[in-house]
Structures are given as C-alpha cells and as structure tokens.
Amino acid sequence: MAIELQAVEKLAADQASLKAAAGLARPGKWSGVGASHDAALIWGECAGSGANPYRVMADLRDLGNKCTCPSRKFPCKHVLALLWLRAEAVVPFPGGETPDWVSDWLGRRRPSGTSARPPAESAPAAEKDLAAARRAEPAAAEDPKAAARREAASAKRAEDTHQAILDALGALEQWVSDQLRLGLGGFIEDATSRCRRIGARLVDGKAAALAGHVDELPARVLALPAGDRIRGATVELARLVMLSRAYRAYRASPTDPEIRRAVAAAEAREALLADGAALRVSSTWEVLGERVRTRRDGLVSQTGWLLNLGESGPRFAMLLDFFPAGTGRRGSVFTPGEQFEGELAFYPARHPLRVIPCAPCWCSGALRPPMTRPSDGR
The missing domain is CATH 2.40.50 (OB fold (Dihydrolipoamide Acetyltransferase, E2P))
Structure with missing residues (x-):
C-alpha cells in the first residue's frame, strides 16, 4: 500500500510541521522501521532529544497515526517524516510481525480514522508546500556582537575542556608513578579497583576515551599467563603515559585528530x-x-x-x-x-x-x- 507526497502535504497542520518533518526524513534518524505483511501499517522509532526514541506508527488505509512524543500538533513532525520516508522510499519497510506497541494502538483507536482529522474548518487553511519545506531558509542577518560573544564562549568552553583533560592526565601520570613505586605485584592483585578509581577521575576530566582504555586494562593483563602479567602491566602503563605525553604535544599543536580520539572522544x-x-x-x-x-x-x-x-x-x-x-x-x-x-x-x-x-x-x-x-x- 502506497502513499503519495501530496497526501503528506495535506495531512500536515502547517508549513512549519512540514519543514520540521523534512529534517527528520533521513535514514540516520530512524531505526526499527517496518510494515505489516499487507503493507497497511507502517512503524518506526525516531531519535529525539531524550534517551529513548519516539515510537511512530500509521495506518495507510485511513492515515490514522500515533506518536509517543509530547507534541501538541497533530499529526506531529515524526508522523509526517515516517509517511515521507514511505512515500519516497527513502528506506525499506520490510514486512514482518506487527510489534506489540503498534497492535495495542490499533486495538484502541477508533475505526473511523478520526485520528487523522484535518485542521478545524473554522481556521483558515495555511498554505503548505513540500518543495518549500525542502529548501533551506535564508540565514537571517546576524548581530556581530552576538556572534563575537558566542565565539568567545565557545573558545572558553574549548579551553576549559582542554585544561580539564590536562589536569586529568596529570593525575593519571602521578597514578602510574604510584603503581610503579608500590610494586606491580600488588597492582595486579588489586588492578580492578585501582583502575576504576583513576578511570572515574579521567571521566570527570573529560578524557572518556582514555578512561575506557584504563577500565579494560585489568581484563587484558589478567588474560595473560601468570608469568607474563608483570610485563603486560608494564606495557599497559607505559602506553597510558605515552598517550598522555602525546596529547600534551597535540595540545600545543592540535593537528592530529587521532590523538584527541584516543584520549577524549571520536567525532560525532x-x-x-x-x-x-x-x-x-x-x-x-x-x-x-x-x-x-x-x-x-x-x-x-x-x-x-x-x-x-x-x-x-x-x-x-x-x-x-x-x-x-x-x-x-x-x-x-x-x-x-x-x-x-x-x-x-x-x-x-x-x-x-x-x-x-x-x-x-x-x-x-x-x-x-x-x-x-x-x-x-x-
């Protein structure tokens, strides 16, 4: 069962809804997309601002729809985006068993399809245009002072982040020195708790990627034969110090994204x-x-x-x-x-x-x- 783009256009409450839907009608925003065996029902999960994605579903027989987002517009931008994906075949909608959350909605909704009602007749119909929704709006003239303040704030945040990472790396190097001074035999016996403590310090210092490496260190060392663990711990601790020193060099001339990726985080x-x-x-x-x-x-x-x-x-x-x-x-x-x-x-x-x-x-x-x-x- 197909749906035309014109139907999506007519279903939208206003042009702003279409504009917002255009930004969501992309494969990367969706997961768990599917359709019923007769292709009458479609569903998917759309990434939102919260931890859990919004569950979106629609009945193509009468364009009834439902979304778990809190939007007061009906239908919301997520429903319009799901229908848009279907109309233009942006992603495949593989046929399969209907999820329980779609079946529950289907059992509760009124068969008349009034959930797909158009805007009230008393309100003048706003002009809606899919082509306009696709076009990027011209950028408004920006206040130079506001732009300067924003750039200064961004630079300040970046500087604070770098300084937090440097402080965390200083704590890491001191921690490595302490492990060597106290003896690696004791370190191996208590590696999990010791690494957990310094790992938490690195997370607080925005060195999340390096914290993950430290957290995995005990498992790598303990997986070695007993006679090789001292040598393995030495290699692992030396690697941490090398990454710390490399980041300090990177900090002076940030031209190597691999170093930042290994210490802080990968690019989005x-x-x-x-x-x-x-x-x-x-x-x-x-x-x-x-x-x-x-x-x-x-x-x-x-x-x-x-x-x-x-x-x-x-x-x-x-x-x-x-x-x-x-x-x-x-x-x-x-x-x-x-x-x-x-x-x-x-x-x-x-x-x-x-x-x-x-x-x-x-x-x-x-x-x-x-x-x-x-x-x-x-």
Whole structure:
C-alpha cells in the first residue's frame, strides 16, 4: 500500500510541521522501521532529544497515526517524516510481525480514522508546500556582537575542556608513578579497583576515551599467563603515559585528530558526514570478518573489517559499532564473505581505517542501514 507526497502535504497542520518533518526524513534518524505483511501499517522509532526514541506508527488505509512524543500538533513532525520516508522510499519497510506497541494502538483507536482529522474548518487553511519545506531558509542577518560573544564562549568552553583533560592526565601520570613505586605485584592483585578509581577521575576530566582504555586494562593483563602479567602491566602503563605525553604535544599543536580520539572522544557521525574535507570512497567492499566483544562499561563493540575491491582509496576499512549489552545479541550488519556497493567516509587519520557509511548500502540484493553510534560519540 502506497502513499503519495501530496497526501503528506495535506495531512500536515502547517508549513512549519512540514519543514520540521523534512529534517527528520533521513535514514540516520530512524531505526526499527517496518510494515505489516499487507503493507497497511507502517512503524518506526525516531531519535529525539531524550534517551529513548519516539515510537511512530500509521495506518495507510485511513492515515490514522500515533506518536509517543509530547507534541501538541497533530499529526506531529515524526508522523509526517515516517509517511515521507514511505512515500519516497527513502528506506525499506520490510514486512514482518506487527510489534506489540503498534497492535495495542490499533486495538484502541477508533475505526473511523478520526485520528487523522484535518485542521478545524473554522481556521483558515495555511498554505503548505513540500518543495518549500525542502529548501533551506535564508540565514537571517546576524548581530556581530552576538556572534563575537558566542565565539568567545565557545573558545572558553574549548579551553576549559582542554585544561580539564590536562589536569586529568596529570593525575593519571602521578597514578602510574604510584603503581610503579608500590610494586606491580600488588597492582595486579588489586588492578580492578585501582583502575576504576583513576578511570572515574579521567571521566570527570573529560578524557572518556582514555578512561575506557584504563577500565579494560585489568581484563587484558589478567588474560595473560601468570608469568607474563608483570610485563603486560608494564606495557599497559607505559602506553597510558605515552598517550598522555602525546596529547600534551597535540595540545600545543592540535593537528592530529587521532590523538584527541584516543584520549577524549571520536567525532560525532553528523560532524564527520558534514566535513567536506573528509575522505570518502565509493567502491565495492568485501566483508573479511567480524568481532563482537562485551566491554566492562556495559557496551558491546561490534567490529567489521572490509576489503576495498576498487582501484582507489585505502585498501582496508573498519566499521565499529557500539550498543548496550542489555539489548541482547544484535544481528550483524554485514556477513563475512558477502560484498556490497557503497560510499564510506573515513575518520581523519595518518593512515585512514575507521569508517562510517554515508548512506544505506546495497549488499547481496538487500538494503543494509548505516551502523548506529552511541550518544557519547564513540
């Protein structure tokens, strides 16, 4: 069952709703998109400002709809975006069993479809235009003083963040010195609690990526044979000091994004995709292998290695995804051995490796969605 864009246009309460929906009608905003076997019902989850996504559903037979967002507009921008995705086939709507939350709504809604009612007749109909909703509004003239204040505040926040990281790194180097002074035998026996304390200090100092490395340190050391643990602990502590010293050098001349990524956090997906200087490679890729590992911080890391079968760009690439361990085992985005066509964006590095898909990728005849990223930016 299909829906026309004109129907989405008529359903919108006003032009502002259409404009907001245009910004949400993108694959990266949605997860769990699907349709009933008869294609009459569609649903999906749209990322919002809260921790949990909004659940959005619609009945294409009468355009009845529901969203869990608190918007007072009906239908809200999330419903319009879901219908827009369907009308333009922006993402696939695979047929499957109707989720319980959609079935509950369907059982409670009135069969007359009055939930899709148009705006009241007493109010004059506002002009609505899909084409206008797609267009970016011209930027308003900006107050130079306000812009200067905003830039100064941004620079101040960046400076405060850098200083917090430097203070945390100073505490880390002192902590490493203490472990060496007290003896690595005692450190190995109490590695978990000691690393947890300094890891919390690093998180407070905005060095979250390095804190994750410290949190995993005991598991790496204790996984070694007993006779190799002293040597392993020495190597691990030396690596922490090297990263700390490298960041101080980076701080003086911030030209190496890999150092900041290893200490603070990776660039957000949106920032990388918006970076015009980022390396992008369109090619045929073969999935070489996959590794799934549960981390001590409650996240599961899912890593996939890719081989570039084209003639340009880096030879290898790495997809890295994180998701909460409590959500259960997640199916692989790609299966080792299969091939797909797609454009990948590489994170800036001296030897680029980590990537994110720029758009859904065609793989073995099926459309695969881009891998998701956690809210902490890793």
